Amino acid sequence: MQHIRAHVLVCGGTGCKANGSKEIQLTFARELQKFGLQDEVMVVETGCHGFCEHGPLVIVYPEGTFYCSVKPENVKTIVEEHLYKGRIVQRLLYREPINQEQVPRYSEIGFYKKQHRLVLANCGAINPEAIEEYIAVGGYEALAKAVTQMTPQEVVDEVKKSGLRGRGGGGFPTGMKWQFAKNSESDKKYVICNADEGDPGAFMDRSVLEGDPHRVLEGMAICGYAMGADEGYIYVRAEYPLAIKRLRTAIAQAEEMGLLGEHIFESDFSFTIHIKEGAGAFVCGEETALMASIEGKRGMPRPRPPFPAVSGLWGKPTNINNVETFANVAQIIVNGADWYCRLGTExxxxxKVFALTGKINNTGLAEVPMGISMREIIYDIGGGITNGKKFKAVQIGGPSGGCLPESMLDLPVDYDSLIAAGAMMGSGGLVVMDEDTCMVDVAKFFLNFTQSESCGKCTPCREGTKRMLEILTRITEGQGREGDIELLENLAKNIKETALCGLGQTAPNPVLSTLKYFRDEYEAHIKEKRCPAGVCEKMLHYEISDVCRGCGLCARQCPVQAISGSPKTKHVIDQNKCIKCGACMTACPFKAISKA
Structure with a gap:
């Protein structure tokens, strides 16, 4: 009988794969063979561990030793020193960003200490392409319990009681949504999983689908049983090939075991799941546009009512939740609503799972209890701001969300608190900005995204966002005028009140929140023709101070010969020639060049 004394878990998420994790796995196989350890050590490809900043990641059990930024050439050392000789390879251990302390064990890393991983519990811990591993950690027990021990209404009631709200952005009570769909009379009903994750910097849904696809399938099947549906669709963008591959594998495995398909657990309940690949249109995250896309039509929203619970896919009652929402369902059914209610706020x-990106030391995925403060997420989990810079703002909720300033760092992260502050939970994108960020430019960036992703069906979104973007562009180019701020506010208000769908209704949020908290930056751009952060290129100019030693390095680095001066004398920049590339400032060893 084979005795496995150690497991080597290699992250197989998209980020780590892009950095060579597949080669790392192959190298482990070769090196283990050389040392005769192939029958004692098992190498497992997992999903994303969440700590993307330091991938590829390798964790060795039973010790739980955490090796980060591993390269194929490091594998021989790990095998020889750790797996063969029993000595941890110190130089490959993770170091905390502030005190540079080495942390040998996965469970002791600051990034994970304040997390509470429910949705991400299996991501990075099991092989997502092996249904046996999902079953070994309790997979499909919830579906079995629902189908064999509970009525459909009891399932709905349990989800209602749990207080689970939709994690796709709106925060609508999930149980109530299921009840509406259950109450609709029809010969056919559908369940849809919205995996059309399009927010810039967001990768929560992708990582769950790649790391624990069966959890989502199980949640969808439970929903189908509760509302009386026998068919489901996962709408996932085609840019997620690994997620699609693992979903196809998971569906085939579940069907082979009788966990999807006809007469599940020998009951009258049957449920099949299909995958629909989307073309990457952000507007298809809106549920009526998504359904139109599944039907083969152009992805454009339609007015509501009727709501999808009454008339959805092909005119039939349909329930739509996103990946993270479905990923919560199984644990609620197995452990009970009271257990789930212990976490979070009233x-x-x-x-909630967040994708931490931007000017933060620990980028990656973090799952935290609702009600945790923004400060704890950014500093305790995220490790603070890169390069010791000062925190300026955090954009939460993606293009539909808002930018919150330093004064809001102690705000509890929950649906109602964020909305009251002028932001929203959104799907979970969280972009951190430092002191070098121009908030007017940030507002322009997000509005440019939503404007280009608008389907163009309704005038407020099609024309209103375009006019707002034109004003913001003028402001960042030094052409802002008195009254522009008021005009932006009026346009934003009208678009929010009259746009057809959620994309248009929330598109002005980044502008409104930056106007609320960073109005002085807009005024500096308009009245003083100055970008305080030194970001807006057309408002910048570089100057050489008296500290200049006349070394000439800046002149040699300038690509347009805009700098002149004699050796050992102060040099001068010709502002008419300068293209504001910043090469001179980067090259100067005496910090004699500044931008203003």
């Missing part, structure tokens, strides 16, 4: 139960 009106925002459970946990």
């Amino acid at each position: 009106k925002s139960k459970g946990t």
Whole structure:
């Protein structure tokens, strides 16, 4: 009988794969063979561990030793020193960003200490392409319990009682949504999983689908049983090939075991799941546009009512939730609503997965209890701001969300608190900005995204966002005029009140929140023709101070010969020639060049 004394878990998420994790796995196989350890050590490809900043990641059990930024050439050392001789390879251990302390074990890393991983519990811990591993950690027990021990209404009631709210952005109570669909009379009903994750910097859904696809399938099947549907669709963008591959594998495995398909658990309940690949249109994250796309039509929203629970896919009652919402369902059914309610706040139960990006030391995925403060997420989990810079703002909720300033760092992260502050939970994108960020430019960036992704069906979104973007562009180019701020506010208000769908209704949020908290930056751009952060190129100019030693390095680096001067004398920049590339400032060893 084979005795496995150690497991080597190699992250197989998209980020780590892009950095060579597949080659790392192959190298482990070769090196283990050389040392005769192939029958004692098992190498497992997992999903994303969440700590993307330091991938590729390798964790060795039973010790739980955490090796980061591993390269194929490091594998021989790990095998020889750790797996063969029993000595941890110190130089490959993770170091905390502030005190540079080495942390040998996965469980002791600051990034994970304040997390509470429910949705991400299996990501990075099991092989996502092996249904046996999902079953070994309790997979499909919830579906079995629902189908064999509970009525459809009891399932709905349990989800209602849990307080689970939709994790796709709106935060609508999930149980109530299921009840509406269940109450609709029809010969056919559908369940849809919205995996059309399009927010810039967001990768929560992708990582769950790649790391634990069966959890999502199980949640969809439970929903199908509760509302009386026998067919489901996962709408996932085609840019997620690994997620699609693992979903196809998971569906085939579940069907082979009788966990999807006809007469599940020998009951009258049957449920099949299909995958629909989307073309990457952001507007298809809106549920009526998504359904139109599944039907083979152009992805454009339609007015509501009727709501999808009454008339959805092909005119039949349909329930739509996103990946993270479905990933919560199984644990609610197995452990009970009361167990789930222990986490979170009174009106925002459970946990939330965030994608941490931007000027933060620990980029990656973090799952935290609702109600945790923004400060804890950014500093305790995220490790603070890169390069010791000062925190300026955090954009939460993607293009539909808002930018919150330093004064809001102690704000509890829950649905109602964020909305009151002028932001929103959104799907979970969280972009951190430092002191070098121009908030007017940030507003322009997000509005440019939503404007280009508008389907163009309704005038407020099609024309209103275009006019707002034109004003913002003028402001960042030094052409802002008195009254522009008021005009932006009026346009934003009208678009929010009259746009057809959620894309248009939330598109002005980044502008409104930056106007609320960073109005002085807009005024500096308009009245002083100055970008305080030194970001807006057309408002910049570089100057050489008296500190200049006349070394000439800046002149040699300038690509347009805009700098002149004699050796050992102060040099001068010709502002008419300068293209504001910043090469001179980067090259100067005496910090004699500044931008203003």
